[in-house]
Structures are given as structure tokens and as C-alpha cells.
Amino acid sequence: MRFQLEGRVIFFATNNVGKFIEAKEVFREHKIAVGMLRAKGLEVQSDSLEEIAKTSAIDALGRCHLPLIVEDAGLFIEALNGFPGPYAAHAYKTIGNKGILKLMENERNRKARFESAVAYHSAQLETPICFRGQVTGEITREERKGSNATGFGFDPIFKPINSNKTFAEMSTTEKNRRSHRANALNTFAEWYKKPQET
Amino acid sequence: MRFQLEGRVIFFATNNVGKFIEAKEVFREHKIAVGMLRAKGLEVQSDSLEEIAKTSAIDALGRCHLPLIVEDAGLFIEALNGFPGPYAAHAYKTIGNKGILKLMENERNRKARFESAVAYHSAQLETPICFRGQVTGEITREERKGSNATGFGFDPIFKPINSNKTFAEMSTTEKNRRSHRANALNTFAEWYKKPQET
Numbered sequence: 357m358r359f360q361l362e363g364r365v366i367f368f369a370t371n372n373v374g375k376f377i378e379a380k381e382v383f384r385e386h387k388i389a390v391g392m393l394r395a396k397g398l399e400v401q402s403d404s405l406e407e408i409a410k411t412s413a414i415d416a417l418g419r420c421h422l423p424l425i426v427e428d429a430g431l432f433i434e435a436l437n438g439f440p441g442p443y444a445a446h447a448y449k450t451i452g453n454k455g456i457l458k459l460m461e462n463e464r465n466r467k468a469r470f471e472s473a474v475a476y477h478s479a480q481l482e483t484p485i486c487f488r489g490q491v492t493g494e495i496t497r498e499e500r501k502g503s504n505a506t507g508f509g510f511d512p513i514f515k516p517i518n519s520n521k522t523f524a525e526m527s528t529t530e531k532n533r534r535s536h537r538a539n540a541l542n543t544f545a546e547w548y549k550k551p552q553e554t
Numbered sequence: 555m556r557f558q559l560e561g562r563v564i565f566f567a568t569n570n571v572g573k574f575i576e577a578k579e580v581f582r583e584h585k586i587a588v589g590m591l592r593a594k595g596l597e598v599q600s601d602s603l604e605e606i607a608k609t610s611a612i613d614a615l616g617r618c619h620l621p622l623i624v625e626d627a628g629l630f631i632e633a634l635n636g637f638p639g640p641y642a643a644h645a646y647k648t649i650g651n652k653g654i655l656k657l658m659e660n661e662r663n664r665k666a667r668f669e670s671a672v673a674y675h676s677a678q679l680e681t682p683i684c685f686r687g688q689v690t691g692e693i694t695r696e697e698r699k700g701s702n703a704t705g706f707g708f709d710p711i712f713k714p715i716n717s718n719k720t721f722a723e724m725s726t727t728e729k730n731r732r733s734h735r736a737n738a739l740n741t742f743a744e745w746y747k748k749p750q751e752t
Contacts, residue, residue, distance in 0.1 A: 401597035439648035443641045450637035451657060459653055
């Protein structure tokens with residue numbers, strides 16, 4: 357039996373298994389093999405997801421020397437002036453979904469968006485290349501999770517536009533049809549599949 | 555008339571004028587001259603104030619080549635699992651004091667602490683040296699500012715232990731007798747005044 361590698365290979369530097377599972381499914385559609393690199397190190401403080409992702413990609417490439425992507429995401433709630441923004445992970449760890457719902461009590465404007473920046477870097481590049489994705493939606497009035505939900509973070513309180521379900525009530529496949537992350541990863545994958553000129 | 559420089563000189567890399575005013579008063583007591591360097595650039599995302607301050611100090615020294623300090627502070631609220639922590643500036647810009655008070659509604663445990671890390675770096679050092687300070691206290695039930703208050707950020711909702719006033723109701727001199735920042739800066743200044751062996 358021969359081992360045949362069809363298509364391309366990419367490494368995803370992340371410590372978040374949930375993100376990796378979503379990415380794996382996106383890349384399967386594109387016949388891109390993906391490996392998880394637990395090598396996401398340095399993250400800068402910045403209001404720009406692109407800057408955060410690019411700096412992390414430079415740092416990860418310096419340590420791993422493999423063609424890789426880093427993804428950074430943020431949740432921006434209109435009525436809270438963009439809070440929690442790029443610091444969504446820290447807000448999730450501390451105040452969690454309950455904290456966000458408390459801040460949004462009696463708030464009529466529920467508009468929010470998730471943004472994602474995927475930075476690709478390899479030894480052939482001078483600086484990383486960035487791909488963006490976003491999804492608009494609203495903050496629900498309570499947490500809603502599905503029974504076999506795979507979502508994480510603020511997924512239980514975010515309902516994308518034109519959907520009755522929160523991200524946490526969707527399967528990975530359903531979430532990937534709409535999500536900011538799948539959006540950015542698909543844009544990257546389309547580009548990555550093409551013969552590269554470098 | 556001759557210009558005579560008594561004591562030492564230090565540069566404070568910060569974009570926050572409020573912080574600089576506090577530092578200037580602390581250093582005056584120690585006869586250390588201080589200049590404001592608007593050169594605070596890179597800040598990493600980390601739960602460690604020390605790591606944030608040190609990384610910023612390395613970055614600033616690389617650009618300015620002057621003996622300098624960088625200060626990073628955080629507010630850690632016990633009932634909110636340490637929120638907003640090192641990301642206090644972003645939380646202040648978005649949800650502000652009102653957001654914190656909302657999160658703390660009906661919360662009996664009001665305990666909180668401010669922490670400060672001052673990183674000193676110069677061309678003579680291999681890595682920055684860090685000095686810490688902290689103050690415990692509580693989150694008030696409402697914002698309280700003095701009429702000629704000089705405080706900033708979360709000062710109006712933080713009352714240090716054994717005080718009837720919030721930081722925002724104190725003069726710079728009063729705040730400097732208690733604050734996390736003055737605490738760290740004084741420790742640094744004591745060390746900096748001594749003849750250095752390097």
C-alpha cells in the first residue's frame with residue numbers, strides 16, 4: 357500500500373481544539389491536509405485582529421519552520437462600544453457568557469459581529485498574508501446550547517443573522533456555513549490551492 | 555547661572571499623561587529627573603503584568619536607546635474572576651466604570667486589587683528588571699470623583715483599604731501615598747538611586 361498525499365498541507369498553530377475541529381472540516385472540503393501545532397505563543401495587545409494574527413504567525417514560524425496559519429477572532433458588540441473585541445478569550449475566561457448577558461440587560465440594540473483574521477506565513481514569505489472573515493448577528497437574551505453542540509466561547513449567546521439558532525445550537529457543518537472563521541479559512545484555502553508563484 | 559543636574563535621570567515610556575503626572579511626583583521626592591517618552595509600542599497579551607511590561611521595555615529600548623521604564627497596571631476584581639485584569643485599558647475604553655458597576659450589581663463581595671509592574675531597561679542590561687506594587691481595596695457602589703480630581707481610568711470606583719475616598723477623590727499626593735503604581739515606582743527609585751555596579 358502506498359501513501360499518497362493529495363493536495364497541499366498546512367499547519368494550524370492554535371491551542372484551541374474547538375477552532376482546530378472547525379478548520380479541519382473546512383480544509384477537508386478543499387482537500388488540504390491540516391496538522392495542529394500547539395505552538396501559538398506571542399500575542400500582541402492590539403485593536404487590530406490582523407496585527408495580532410500576523411505577529412503570532414511570525415513568532416510561530418520562527419519556532420516551527422513550517423508553513424502555517426494562525427487565526428485570531430474577536431466579538432464586537434455595538435451597544436458595548438465593541439467590547440469584548442480582540443480580548444474575547446480573556447472576557448470569556450473571567451465574566452463569561454453570564455457577564456455579557458448582564459452587561460446587555462435592558463439593552464435594545466443587540467447587534468454584534470464576530471470577526472476573524474487568518475494569517476498565513478512560510479519561509480518563502482517576507483511577511484505573513486492575511487485573510488479576513490466576519491458574520492453579523494445579535495446577542496441573545498439567554499444562553500442557548502444544542503444537545504450535541506460543539507461550539508465554544510461566546511457561541512451560546514450569538515445568533516447569526518437570518519438564523520433561529522445560536523452558533524452553539526449548530527453542528528460544526530452548519531456553523532461553518534456561516535461563521536467568520538470558516539469564511540476567512542475558505543478565502544485562505546481558495547488562495548492556497550492555486551499554484552503558487554513564489 | 556549654571557545648570558546643575560542633581561541625581562539621576564530616567565525616561566518613562568507611556569502614552570498616558572495621568573500616569574506620567576503621578577510618576578513625576580514620585581520621582582521628585584527621590585530627586586530623579588523624569589522625561590516622558592511617547593514611545594510605548596508593543597504590548598503582548600498575557601495574564602502576567604510583568605511579562606507585558608518587560609516586553610514593552612525591550613521594544614521601547616530598541617527604538618529609543620535611553621534608560622527607561624515602562625509601567626503596566628491591572629485591576630483584578632475577585633467576584634469577576636480577576637476581570638478586567640491586564641486588559642483594564644480596553645475594558646475602560648469600551649464598557650467603562652458603568653459596565654463594571656453593572657457587572658457588580660447585587661454582588662456582596664466587592665474585593666479588588668490594583669497591581670502595577672514597572673520594568674526598567676537600559677543598554678547596560680541584558681534583560682529588564684521588574685518592580686511590583688499593589689493595593690487592595692473594594693469596588694464602590696457608584697462612581698465618586700473629587701472636584702479637582704486628577705485620577706483616571708477606574709479610579710472613581712476603587713476605594714483602597716482603610717480609606718473613605720476613591721482614588722478619584724484624592725489629590726495626586728494622596729493617591730501616591732497608597733497606590734500600586736507609586737508603590738512600584740518608589741521601589742524602583744530606591745534601587746535606582748543607589749550607585750550601580752554595572
